[in-house]
Amino acid sequence: MTAINFAVIGYGGMGSYHIHNIMPNENERIHVVGTYDISGERQKISSQHNHKIYHSLEEVLKDETIEAILIATPNDSHKDLAIQALKAGKHVVCEKPVTMNVEELDEILNVAKETGQTFMVHQNRRWDPDFLITRELYKNQLIGEVFQIESRVQGANGIPGDWRHELKHGGGMLLDWGVHLLDQLLFLVDSRIEKVSADLSYILGGEVDDGFITYIIFENGIRAIVEVGTTNYTKLPRWYLKGTQGTAIIHDWDLTGEMVVESGKQDIQAPKPIQAGVGLTKTMAPPSEEATETKALPQATAEYDTFYKNFYNVVREKAEPVVKNEEVRQVMVLIEEIFKTAKR
Ligand code: NAD
Known part of the structure; x- marks a missing residue:
């Protein structure tokens, strides 16, 4: 060698x-x-x-x-x-x-x-353990067929460094963390994109975006929300996935989280109405105890x-x-579309 x-x-x-x-x-x-x-x-x-x-x-x-x-x-x-x-x-x-x-x-x-x-x-974040777990969940349908993916990273420290604040150097969060999260998403979902909408944020008042939110609809019906923020003093989970038989959450890079899946038990009692604020709700009541089970997230290693x-x-x-140039190009096409649609 x-x-x-x-x-x-x-x-x-x-x-x-x-x-x-x-x-x-x-x-x-x-x-x-x-x-x-x-x-x-x-x-x-x-x-x-x-x-x-x-x-x-x-x-x-x-x-x-x-x-x-x-x-x-x-x-x-x-x-x-x-x-x-x-x-x-x-x-x-x-x-x-x-x-x-x-x-x-x-x-x-x-x-x-x-x-x-x-x-x-x-594109190193294809090897991030939180992404590998998500991929395992998705591919093996551990929460049924996934139909909604939410992928977020949120910090409270603004944009670090110097050139990252400048347009001419390609600063901003879409070209920074956005590239990672969108690369992961397109590596995960094997479908063409049907629609994209997006909004970039300029909360810090600079010339580059300090975060963004984009909503992507794939031709196979999957919906994805990808969000990056740099002004979040407390944050939403790193991953939130909804499937036809369950919901999964990965809180952070520490890989804490869980899957809540249908138990499959028969004759389950309907959920009882609960007090919610000053009102009553049955729709938003938790499922009855026998209806679901909580499972640990799968272990995951890269198969590449x-x-x-x-x-x-x-x-x-x-x-x-393992990172193909055509895949990298697809991400750049999507990023250009996000910039354009956010402007529109
Ligand atoms: P940095 O500012 O810490 O380092 C950049 C270095 O390049 C500096 O030391 C600077 O003096 C030098 N430099 C600038 N222009 C040069 C030139 N023409 N020739 C030689 N040296 C030059 O920036 P960074 O955080 O290391 O980011 C560098 C690149 O790495 C960026 O493209 C960034 O997006 C990427 N990056 C990737 C990851 C990842 O996880 N894959 C993480 C951080 C940064």
Whole structure:
């Protein structure tokens, strides 16, 4: 097994996370040679980890020992970096969002096709345990056929960092967390989209969206609500799914939650009316005790290779990529539609 020699472009938050937290898990397959960052300060920190320090992109691309680069720079720089690297004969791993829009992505994909180099986008949240549980629930119909999916992430700290506040760098939450949640949704639901409506929020008063809510109707009838917020001092569950035989909730990344499913018992008493506020309701009363049972969430592991293992197999053995460029493109098409529909 010959490891793929990588250079990392952008040794910021995510570039260093790749080097110190993700790539070491695949050290037989991936070897980090060095880094290039436009910030002298970041270069200095990188040199303390014994990385080779490159002083320009050209220097990286001329280095024949480098087979692949990781792009972990602000979003507006991905396209040019990717195209230059592919043309220089390097394989490319690119952070999400792949580009600012579909047109930019198509330019990259054309060059990847021409050069025959591998181009793969790091949609890492396909391996998040909360998503894997959701996928298990969905595929094995543990709450019957799922017909409503609600996927949310909500914080109270506004938008972090600097470039994430600026339109020209591709800031805003739709191009940030939105990409992850929409990628998960499209990876989960195997159906074309029929309708999309959306609203972006500008509560913090900046030029980029600080959150959004979108309602998506798939051709197979499934409805999805995807919501991202950065001004939520208390939050709604990470996942809420309704199926024909039950409801599931996953509260957070700590994976607490449950499934409440029909018990299937016969001769169940009708629910009794309850006092609700200053009124009475039977409709909103909980089901009688025998009608449902509460179950633990399923265990879940990915049935596909980890990202870098798969990248290695794609480059060395022409394996099928676990993150396909056509899937990444579908997410960008949806994001463009969300921007447009929110404006309308
Ligand atoms: P960051 O600001 O922490 O780091 C970016 C680094 O890139 C900085 O050190 C900056 O000096 C450097 N840089 C900027 N332009 C450059 C250029 N042209 N050439 C070389 N270096 C350059 O940002 P970040 O949080 O690390 O985000 C980087 C990318 O990673 C973004 O696309 C972001 O969306 C993505 N990201 C992905 C995840 C994930 O879970 N997949 C998480 C965080 C960030």
